[in-house]
Amino acid sequence: MKPQVIIIGRPNVGKSTLFNRLVGKKLALVDDQPGVTRDRRMGDAVVAGLEFTAVDTAGWEDEDPDTLPGRMRAQTEVSIEGADAALFVIDARAGLTPLDEEIARWLRTQSVPVVLVANKAEGAAGESGVLECYNLSLGEPVALSAEHGEGVADLFGALWPVIGEKAEGSERAGEIEGEEEEDGERPLGPLKLAIVGRPNAGKSTLINRLLGEDRLLTGPEAGITRDSIAVDWNWLDSRTGERRDIRLIDTAGMRKKAQVVEKLEKLSVADARRAVDFAEVVVLLLDATRGLEHQDLKIASMVLEEGRALMVAINKWDIADNASSLFNGIKGALDEGLSQVRGLPVFAVSAKTGKGLDTMLHAAFELRDAWSKRVSTAALNRWFDDALEANPPPAPGGKRIKLRYITQAGTRPPRFVVFGTRLDALPKSYERYLVNGIRRELGFDAVPVRVVLKSPK
Ligand code: GDP
Ligand code: GDP
Numbered sequence: 456m457k458p459q460v461i462i463i464g465r466p467n468v469g470k471s472t473l474f475n476r477l478v479g480k481k482l483a484l485v486d487d488q489p490g491v492t493r494d495r496r497m498g499d500a501v502v503a504g505l506e507f508t509a510v511d512t513a514g515w516e517d518e519d520p521d522t523l524p525g526r527m528r529a530q531t532e533v534s535i536e537g538a539d540a541a542l543f544v545i546d547a548r549a550g551l552t553p554l555d556e557e558i559a560r561w562l563r564t565q566s567v568p569v570v571l572v573a574n575k576a577e578g579a580a581g582e583s584g585v586l587e588c589y590n591l592s593l594g595e596p597v598a599l600s601a602e603h604g605e606g607v608a609d610l611f612g613a614l615w616p617v618i619g620e621k622a623e624g625s626e627r628a629g630e631i632e633g634e635e636e637e638d639g640e641r642p643l644g645p646l647k648l649a650i651v652g653r654p655n656a657g658k659s660t661l662i663n664r665l666l667g668e669d670r671l672l673t674g675p676e677a678g679i680t681r682d683s684i685a686v687d688w689n690w691l692d693s694r695t696g697e698r699r700d701i702r703l704i705d706t707a708g709m710r711k712k713a714q715v716v717e718k719l720e721k722l723s724v725a726d727a728r729r730a731v732d733f734a735e736v737v738v739l740l741l742d743a744t745r746g747l748e749h750q751d752l753k754i755a756s757m758v759l760e761e762g763r764a765l766m767v768a769i770n771k772w773d774i775a776d777n778a779s780s781l782f783n784g785i786k787g788a789l790d791e792g793l794s795q796v797r798g799l800p801v802f803a804v805s806a807k808t809g810k811g812l813d814t815m816l817h818a819a820f821e822l823r824d825a826w827s828k829r830v831s832t833a834a835l836n837r838w839f840d841d842a843l844e845a846n847p848p849p850a851p852g853g854k855r856i857k858l859r860y861i862t863q864a865g866t867r868p869p870r871f872v873v874f875g876t877r878l879d880a881l882p883k884s885y886e887r888y889l890v891n892g893i894r895r896e897l898g899f900d901a902v903p904v905r906v907v908l909k910s911p912k
Contacts (some may be wrong), residue, residue: 456621456623457499457506457507457622458507458618458620459508459510459537460500460507460538460541460542460614461534461540462510462512462534462544463512463541463542463562464555464572465552465554465555465558467825469574470512471511472545472574473572473574474500476499476604477502478498478499479501479659492574496510497510498511501791502607502608502611503860504832504872505611505614505615505622505832506717510534510538525710534545535565535567538570539618540567540568540617540618541562541565541569542570542572543572543593544574545571545572545573545591546575546660546843547573547575547581547582547588547598548574548580549584550587551584551587551588556591569594570594570597570614570617571588571591571594571596571597572610573588574601575602576598576600576606577603578601580599583597597609597610597612601683608859609871611859612860617639619832619833619836622832623832627885643824643827644702645701646701646735646736647736648701648736648737648816649703649704649731649738650662650704650753651730651754652740652741652873653745653750653751655742656741656742657742657806657807658740660806661740661768661770661804662686662703663806664812665690665816666686666688674788686702686703687701687702687703688703690816691752692813692817693813694813694817695892704734730759731757735826735867736764736765736823737764737766738819739767739768740768740770741769741785742771743769743770743772743775743781744774744775744776746781746784746785747788752788752793753788755767755792755793755799756792756793758905759795759796762905763868763903764802764822764823764902764903766799766802766815766819767785767799767800767801767802767903768801768802768803768804768815769781769801770804770806771807772803772804773810785801795903796902796903797891797895800901825898825900826866826867826902827867828898829863829869830863830898832862834897835861837869838892838897839873842896848875849882851880855877856878857877858873858874868902868903868904868905869902869904869905870904871893871907872906873889873909874909875909876910881908886906886908
């Protein structure tokens, strides 16, 4: 069950307008269902990713606006019983009325947590009304304009501490029932893996080795490969003893089709681009005897820009000179050349001898897990609060930039939305601070993470 949030307040403060704003298109009129009171409307509401059932207590309007009629109180008492929070709406333009104060007095005797909402707060006309609200002893009001949509997302900050846990719980319950699966939590199918790299890096040899059969022709002339696109196989993870399904995207095979075009350097980027469309994890294969070349960085950047999980394997390790300085040199150059990720996983392998391949595949599964992961809004905001406290956003021109909360908007690749105000003034360096924190502290190392900044409307 989603948490229930009841909207209460005297007539004309904007309860219905707020309800419609919260519920949006998903409005479900409960009137049509038998056995439900005609005076209540319920709907699926969402504020910045926080989901709850909004209950509008419209219908009381018919009553005498200057008193709190018994019928209204009875109604409210019924509604409030099942509620996890109450949004108590006042009209900031009109200021507090005796009826508002009476409702506030009554609310203070109730056990439901109350969030005070100063509606109609757009422009300057609502300012004094917002201040008056503090006199109700119901905490800090959320100033907003239901009609114009301004400040409505700020309700997240006030509602989250009250109903956040239950909202997360209901999400999980929904999953168990299989009603509403998040993309990231769907059971992951075969690992879709692509091996890309310059001609002669050893892609065909590697694929042959992995599949354990001579299904691709390899040779010094790049491009002699058979035409398959995807090969399913079942890999025995020697670390865990588990058998795991892998769908290998055979880009070398794809290349053959375009073989007539002789510009092979160009071709390997095109191959990679096609492979990336299919793949979850992309292995960029380097040739240890050639090191990291510009072309490799170009492929790596493209893979990350497409939001795929990337790892690097340095092949032909069996004939590498100066192994440890080669390895560190390549790792350093990758970190320097690719600003999108930190600590890209790099493996030394030999397609010829099989060295390092199990370790690489094991890591590929782990990388996909991170790439597909969803962090609960609760954990995310705990981290967020700490990060802001440790290093508060700057105050350019003496005005603070307010960052209010963060939600994960998607997975594969992970996408996050940070809500706040004055975001245009937020320096890039601060954005990087947040992105690095997400990577390091929430387990998204080496995954291309997207962060979008949004001002609530
Ligand atoms: P309810 O009786 O509490 O449900 O109030 P309504 O939602 O019916 O709104 C009462 C009146 O206030 C309507 O004319 C709305 O258009 C107006 N109203 C609602 N929200 C706002 C707001 O944010 N700003 C202004 N200026 N008017 C609003
Ligand atoms: P592709 O163009 O990327 O598919 O590369 P190939 O698989 O055709 O390999 C190019 C050349 O490198 C071939 O002569 C392979 O035998 C050789 N090669 C591939 N992997 C290794 C390796 O791990 N060690 C060594 N010594 N040679 C390799």
